[in-house]
Amino acid sequence: xxxxxxxxxxxxxxxKDSNSGASTTPxxxxxxxxxxxxxxxxxxxxxxxxxxxxxxxxxxxxQAADVPFAIIPPPSLERTEAVLIQGTHxxxxxxxxxxxxxxxxxxxxxxxxxxxxxNFAVRxxxxxxxxxxxxxxxxxxDNVSGxxxxxxxxxxxxxxxxxxxxxxxxxxxxxxxxxxRRVTFxxxxxxxxxxxxxxxxxxxxxxxxxxxxxxxxxxxxxDCLAFNCVFRAVYLALMxxxxxxxxxxxxxxxxxxxxxxxxxxxxxxxxxxxxxxEIEFANILFHECAQAISAVSAGGHIVAHHNLYSAVILADExxxxxxxELSHLTGLFSPVKDDxxxxxxxxxxxxxxxxxxxxxxxxxxxxxxxxxVQPALGAYEASVRLAW
Numbered sequence: 001x002x003x004x005x006x007x008x009x010x011x012x013x014x015x016k017d018s019n020s021g022a023s024t025t026p027x028x029x030x031x032x033x034x035x036x037x038x039x040x041x042x043x044x045x046x047x048x049x050x051x052x053x054x055x056x057x058x059x060x061x062x063q064a065a066d067v068p069f070a071i072i073p074p075p076s077l078e079r080t081e082a083v084l085i086q087g088t089h090x091x092x093x094x095x096x097x098x099x100x101x102x103x104x105x106x107x108x109x110x111x112x113x114x115x116x117x118x119n120f121a122v123r124x125x126x127x128x129x130x131x132x133x134x135x136x137x138x139x140x141x142d143n144v145s146g147x148x149x150x151x152x153x154x155x156x157x158x159x160x161x162x163x164x165x166x167x168x169x170x171x172x173x174x175x176x177x178x179x180x181r182r183v184t185f186x187x188x189x190x191x192x193x194x195x196x197x198x199x200x201x202x203x204x205x206x207x208x209x210x211x212x213x214x215x216x217x218x219x220x221x222x223d224c225l226a227f228n229c230v231f232r233a234v235y236l237a238l239m240x241x242x243x244x245x246x247x248x249x250x251x252x253x254x255x256x257x258x259x260x261x262x263x264x265x266x267x268x269x270x271x272x273x274x275x276x277x278e279i280e281f282a283n284i285l286f287h288e289c290a291q292a293i294s295a296v297s298a299g300g301h302i303v304a305h306h307n308l309y310s311a312v313i314l315a316d317e318x319x320x321x322x323x324x325e326l327s328h329l330t331g332l333f334s335p336v337k338d339d340x341x342x343x344x345x346x347x348x349x350x351x352x353x354x355x356x357x358x359x360x361x362x363x364x365x366x367x368x369x370x371x372x373v374q375p376a377l378g379a380y381e382a383s384v385r386l387a388w
Contacts (some may be wrong), residue, residue, distance in 0.1 A: 064095025127160035
């Protein structure tokens with residue numbers, strides 16, 4: 001019988017790469033520990049700052065001894081990312097703080113299924129010349145069966161020059177089965193989270209926070225779920241675009257966005273040539289938003305239910321042939337316009353809320369005015385279906 005023993009390797013800033021890597025004689029660099037390690041070894045890194053970039057090309061666990069260790073790639077590093085995980089499987093990184101000041105990508109994951117990164121921070125991924133697209137974490141399209149997990153982390157200050165700002169994401173992922181849990185995305189020039197690609201999907205965003213991002217969560221692929229997130233001071237909180245099959249957004253708080261949620265150009269077609277995409281927005285608080293939900297499409301179906309609208313100028317709108325089915329909604333509106341704020345709008349006009357009256361294609365199946373919860377605020381509940 002052959003017995004495989006997984007080794008424990010130790011790294012500390014006071015160590016030497018000529019040491020044995022034992023707890024009492026640690027290595028000085030994480031890179032040397034990776035080169036020395038065998039498959040499935042565990043590397044424990046003491047607190048401190050390590051001026052190096054990392055290439056992880058074997059199944060390993062790299063963990064902080066107590067508090068997260070810091071990685072600052074040197075200016076001489078030739079790669080675009082501070083940490084590259086490539087051509088392996090089953091990698092765990094627990095407790096890393098990356099300052100990518102000298103690079104424009106924090107972590108890149110290529111051709112490596114089953115990666116978990118937890119208790120982490122990625123900072124200062126900024127493209128400084130044309131073509132450099134700042135990205136915190138990127139999971140490439142060749143990682144389609146990736147099953148990558150990010151949890152308990154921070155991704156902040158992600159940017160590029162103006163011509164590349166459309167691609168500066170906190171997380172850019174084109175894989176399947178990705179989970180993002182309890183991560184804060186702050187100051188991302190484009191998306192906090194951007195899932196993209198025909199081969200991607202089955203991804204989940206859970207209990208994350210988004211601040212100072214242009215877009216919070218963007219689903220540009222199918223069968224994705226986002227829930228229990230908080231969005232503050234983002235231009236657009238929830239985006240579903242080019243969707244394949246379905247997307248769902250549940251239990252969010254959206255505060256101070258220009259647009260709370262946007263669904264457009266969703267175009268998955270079934271075997272009979274019918275667009276069968278469905279996008280669902282449910283149990284969402286939209287507070288102090290210029291608009292809650294906008295749907296623009298030549299087909300597909302939007303379902304919005306059990307949402308609360310507070311100080312929203314315009315709630316739900318469908319254009320361009322889109323369909324929205326609304327139910328169990330509550331709105332609190334103050335008269336911020338001469339003609340009052342309004343809850344639902346077809347392509348034009350400001351329809352009065354009235355039961356069973358079609359107005360410009362808008363039919364309200366049920367509506368009632370509730371007792372105002374505050375002076376100058378009206379509370380409305382309605383079940384409606386919008387179709388143009």
